[in-house]
Amino acid sequence: SYVLxxxxxxxxxxGQTARFTCGGNNIGSKSVHWYQQRPGQAxxxxxxxxxxxxxxIPERFSGSNSGNTATLTISRVEAGDEADYYCQVWDSLTxxxxxxxxxxxxxx
Amino acid sequence: xxxxxxxxxxxKKPGASVKLSxxxxxxxxxxxxxxxxxxxxxxxxxxxxxxxxPSGDTNYAQKFQGRVTITRDTSSNTVYMELSSLESxxxxxxxxxxxxxDSTGWADFWGQGTLVTVSS
Numbered sequence: 001s002y003v004l005x006x007x008x009x010x011x012x013x014x015g016q017t018a019r020f021t022c023g024g025n026n027i028g029s030k031s032v033h034w035y036q037q038r039p040g041q042a043x044x045x046x047x048x049x050x051x052x053x054x055x056x057i058p059e060r061f062s063g064s065n066s067g068n069t070a071t072l073t074i075s076r077v078e079a080g081d082e083a084d085y086y087c088q089v090w091d092s093l094t095x096x097x098x099x100x101x102x103x104x105x106x107x108x
Numbered sequence: 109x110x111x112x113x114x115x116x117x118x119x120k121k122p123g124a125s126v127k128l129s130x131x132x133x134x135x136x137x138x139x140x141x142x143x144x145x146x147x148x149x150x151x152x153x154x155x156x157x158x159x160x161x162p163s164g165d166t167n168y169a170q171k172f173q174g175r176v177t178i179t180r181d182t183s184s185n186t187v188y189m190e191l192s193s194l195e196s197x198x199x200x201x202x203x204x205x206x207x208x209x210d211s212t213g214w215a216d217f218w219g220q221g222t223l224v225t226v227s228s
Contacts, residue, residue, distance in 0.1 A: 001170065033214035035153075042203055042218040043145075043153065054216070086153050090212045095167050097143060097155040097211070 002091040004100035011106040012077045020072040020103045022087030030089045032070040034063060037102075038083045046085075047072060074105075082107045110134040112142075112204050112219035119225045125192040128222050130204030137185040138162040141211035144178060144189045146200040147221075156202070158211040159187055167211070194226045 005023040012018040022032060032050050035043040046057050050065040060075045074081055087100040115129040130142060144156040157168035159178045166178050177190045187204060202222050205215035 031213065035215075037153075042221055043205075043215075044218075045214055045216050048214040048216075084152075088153075088214065092212075094170075095211070096169060097145075097158070097207075099145075099153040099155060102152040 001094060001096070002089065002098050004087055004089065004098055006085075006087060006100040006103045008101070009104045009106065011108055012074075013108045014077055014079060016077050018074045018077050018081070018105055020074075020085050020087075020105070022070040022072070022100050023068055024070075024089065025068060027068055027070050027089065028066045030065075030092075032063070032065050033088045034072045035086045035088065036081075036083045037086065043086065077105075077107055079107050081105060110206065110217045112206060112217055114202075114204060114219040114222045117223040117225070119227065120194050122195055122226060122228055124194050124226075125190060126194060126224055127188055127190040128202055128204075128224070130187045130189075130219050132185045132187070132206070135206075138182060140209060141207035142178075142180070142187045143205045143207050143211065143215055144176075144202060145205055145215075146202045148197070148200040151200075154200075156189065156191075158207060160209075160211060161187070191224075194224075196226050198224065199226045200224060 034047040037043040047063040051063040062073045084102045086102045111133045113131045143158045159166045161180045180187045204219040206217045
């Protein structure tokens with residue numbers, strides 16, 4: 001089955017840039033979606049189809065995908081961005097949904 | 109507005125079954141798939157399965173094959189997920205989420221989650 005690999009944690013100071021990677025075999029050929037999950041809340045879709053921002057999501061959030069790595073970037077990090085971030089793809093071979101293990105953002 | 113409202117928390121004994129519900133409103137129920145995703149305490153998101161409401165077609169993660177059944181009632185815009193032979197490792201928050209028509213894309217709206225606790 002298809003596997004997505006995310007680092008467990010990322011940290012950034014307010015105003016800095018945070019980057020979240022999502023690794024997978026030839027992930028650049030798939031559409032990657034990103035979710036933000038704050039403690040005790042349901043996940044929220046922030047970026048879909050690699051780089052499209054969902055309505056209402058700040059322009060500080062952007063995505064890219066190429067080769068074996070997809071990346072979510074948060075520019076000008078704010079304290080309110082502290083959350084877990086998950087990448088997700090659809091595996092066409094199995095018709096299954098796959099999530100990465102998630103990355104926790106700590107705002108210093 | 110799109111809403112997915114889930115049933116309340118459940119406490120079950122090992123070996124029992126649990127059936128959760130997810131009532132959709134604010135959109136055309138038959139135009140979108142519904143996924144179930146669970147999250148064990150302190151762990152990440154784990155996809156359980158999906159259903160396509162118009163046809164009732166389903167697909168389940170290998171891990172849950174034979175133990176999970178997702179169904180729908182188009183008259184009440186409700187999706188159900190039944191998980192049997194419960195073990196302590198099934199203790200988790202279970203979310204339903206709206207996917208695209210054929211389940212191949214993202215999940216744009218999520219239910220509030222239902223906590224299932226499995227304990228003797």
